[in-house]
Amino acid sequence: MLQDILVTGLINGGVYALLAVGFSLVFGVARIVNIAHTAFYMLAAYCFYALLVHAGLAVASAAAAAVLAVTALSVLCYKLVIEPVREHEAAVLIATIALALIFQELMQVAFGGNFLGIPATISGVVSLAGVNIPYQRLLILVVAAAMLAATWAILYRTRLGLAIRATANDLEVASLLGMNVHRVAMACVAISVALAAIAGVVVAPVFVVDPRMWLAPLVTMLAIVVLGGLGSLKGSLIGALILGYVEAITVFALPAGAYLKGAVALTIMIVVLLARPEGLFGVAFEEER
Amino acid sequence: MFLLRRAWANLRNEILVLPSRTLVLAWALALALLPLVWPDPYVLRIVTMTCLFATFAASWDLLAGFAGQVNFGHALFFGAGAYASALLSHHGGISPWITVCAGAAVATLLGLATGLLCRRLRGSYLSLATLALPLIATGLLFAFPDFSGGELGISGLKRLAASATGNYYIAAAAMLASVFGMWLISDSNFGLVLHAIRDDEVAARASGINTARYKLAVFALSALFAGVAGALYAHFLRVAGPSTLEVALSFQVVIWGIFGGAATIYGPVAAVFLLYPFTEWLGSFQSLSDLRLLIFAAVVLAVLLFMPRGITPWLRDKIETQCPRCKQRNAAWRALCRLCNAPLGLRDGCDLGRYNPR
Numbered sequence: 001m002l003q004d005i006l007v008t009g010l011i012n013g014g015v016y017a018l019l020a021v022g023f024s025l026v027f028g029v030a031r032i033v034n035i036a037h038t039a040f041y042m043l044a045a046y047c048f049y050a051l052l053v054h055a056g057l058a059v060a061s062a063a064a065a066a067v068l069a070v071t072a073l074s075v076l077c078y079k080l081v082i083e084p085v086r087e088h089e090a091a092v093l094i095a096t097i098a099l100a101l102i103f104q105e106l107m108q109v110a111f112g113g114n115f116l117g118i119p120a121t122i123s124g125v126v127s128l129a130g131v132n133i134p135y136q137r138l139l140i141l142v143v144a145a146a147m148l149a150a151t152w153a154i155l156y157r158t159r160l161g162l163a164i165r166a167t168a169n170d171l172e173v174a175s176l177l178g179m180n181v182h183r184v185a186m187a188c189v190a191i192s193v194a195l196a197a198i199a200g201v202v203v204a205p206v207f208v209v210d211p212r213m214w215l216a217p218l219v220t221m222l223a224i225v226v227l228g229g230l231g232s233l234k235g236s237l238i239g240a241l242i243l244g245y246v247e248a249i250t251v252f253a254l255p256a257g258a259y260l261k262g263a264v265a266l267t268i269m270i271v272v273l274l275a276r277p278e279g280l281f282g283v284a285f286e287e288e289r
Numbered sequence: 290m291f292l293l294r295r296a297w298a299n300l301r302n303e304i305l306v307l308p309s310r311t312l313v314l315a316w317a318l319a320l321a322l323l324p325l326v327w328p329d330p331y332v333l334r335i336v337t338m339t340c341l342f343a344t345f346a347a348s349w350d351l352l353a354g355f356a357g358q359v360n361f362g363h364a365l366f367f368g369a370g371a372y373a374s375a376l377l378s379h380h381g382g383i384s385p386w387i388t389v390c391a392g393a394a395v396a397t398l399l400g401l402a403t404g405l406l407c408r409r410l411r412g413s414y415l416s417l418a419t420l421a422l423p424l425i426a427t428g429l430l431f432a433f434p435d436f437s438g439g440e441l442g443i444s445g446l447k448r449l450a451a452s453a454t455g456n457y458y459i460a461a462a463a464m465l466a467s468v469f470g471m472w473l474i475s476d477s478n479f480g481l482v483l484h485a486i487r488d489d490e491v492a493a494r495a496s497g498i499n500t501a502r503y504k505l506a507v508f509a510l511s512a513l514f515a516g517v518a519g520a521l522y523a524h525f526l527r528v529a530g531p532s533t534l535e536v537a538l539s540f541q542v543v544i545w546g547i548f549g550g551a552a553t554i555y556g557p558v559a560a561v562f563l564l565y566p567f568t569e570w571l572g573s574f575q576s577l578s579d580l581r582l583l584i585f586a587a588v589v590l591a592v593l594l595f596m597p598r599g600i601t602p603w604l605r606d607k608i609e610t611q612c613p614r615c616k617q618r619n620a621a622w623r624a625l626c627r628l629c630n631a632p633l634g635l636r637d638g639c640d641l642g643r644y645n646p647r
Binding site for chain 1: 428
């Protein structure tokens, strides 16, 4: 059981990390609480399903096409819906909720409300410390690690990354120094949704796909982001691993654990917030005016 | 006779002079007369639900719009009212009138607890942390299915009144009383302090306001009204299920609140009265019932792009202007201010209403 917990926790944590890092990025740079973030994850899973099962594309090209399509859609949504109401914080908030609902209902109309399974894209099992891990699950872990490394490289090794970090640090000063903050925000939206879409694609063959699959990860992702500290990427990563393990431990070790998995994870978030209101790695509140 | 004349004078000079107040009066009268004019049980049922959700949405506005404590888990209070009332009347066999009060009391206590918990949280942290609370409650309910009824909830509750009209009047009266109460609260000094806390908490504290105590009080008050709505909802539908704690309901109330116009009280009420019957009406078409939520979200999005502050502030700016000298509101067609006779033609500075969230 211990090995089960170790492996499941790591894989859950990987998926959550992909989602939470992307969300944190957009929050840090553009101050958008993007409720539709996991809806893009769901869209990518559906897109992958349609391309793979209905259109009969090869796995790699279907995955790439799904990620690209969803990323392009997110940039379009940002331009058309979010940017016109950017200065009204509340309007942005419900615009993202409305977008998420629209995506959910569109998928419901297009594919029906049933659970859809995607056939395994790679078969085979690797035995690690006495637990059998299907390659499919290992793939999630590898992709998550690779994508997080790539995000780190973009942020810390490119000029765009420098601009992103500068904008997150201080929007006005970055703008004064000649950075196009609108374009930086758009790039962040694209990177963040691409991460969510990749998570959706690698997760789809393991979980089932359905129009409401965005709600549960949304809540966990928000808990992770708050736990780690809003806008802190390191915090999101560590928070994701913590909550991934907490969920795995509750499911495997507690009776009625499957029901309590969300409750326990969220309780831990609240306990951390009580002790440290800014989250584990967040910056203490400056008294904003 | 004197009282009658005074009432008439009040009506003419305080209500009929302003189109927005006239609209509110007409709306209240329409609510009172509806069962006499249109006693269709289906219509009554929808309007009853609308009334309950309107109370709920207005209570969110008191907390989020006025005090700026944007609560993403407002369904917690609604669900707490519903479940507490249902459990008491199911296990204890007590009359629903008492259990509704008990449900509201439990919700108030939970509101206090939430306020204590979130005392140190601010802004987005508060929103995201409160989102978790109803989910924790749902998890607990599911973990003890014998007590809470699990996924099916508690069904077979007694109604407050036997007839549809009776239930309608109870819901409508409760809604009018609580919305008017909340409006009075928001218009009092207490409401002014809440505005101050939302706009600049540090300045409010520096002016000698115990902001923590005010925040606790507003959490409790808001939870009280949400709890009343939840308890009445449970007894009206005769079931209290986990859907009263859903994330979807918490999001729905945020949509109503902001769509109608935050920090107005009447805004969310108007939004519920527009959007809830609208979605039900869409659902009555066979071909559209699947697309109901889609159309709802698209309409909200489209309206928001044109009126980012919500519909009621937009409408109020169209039909009323503010006097540049004495800040009194006037009907848009007047040339002179009704109080100080200043010319109203200049619109400089008049675009900012008295309540200007953010």
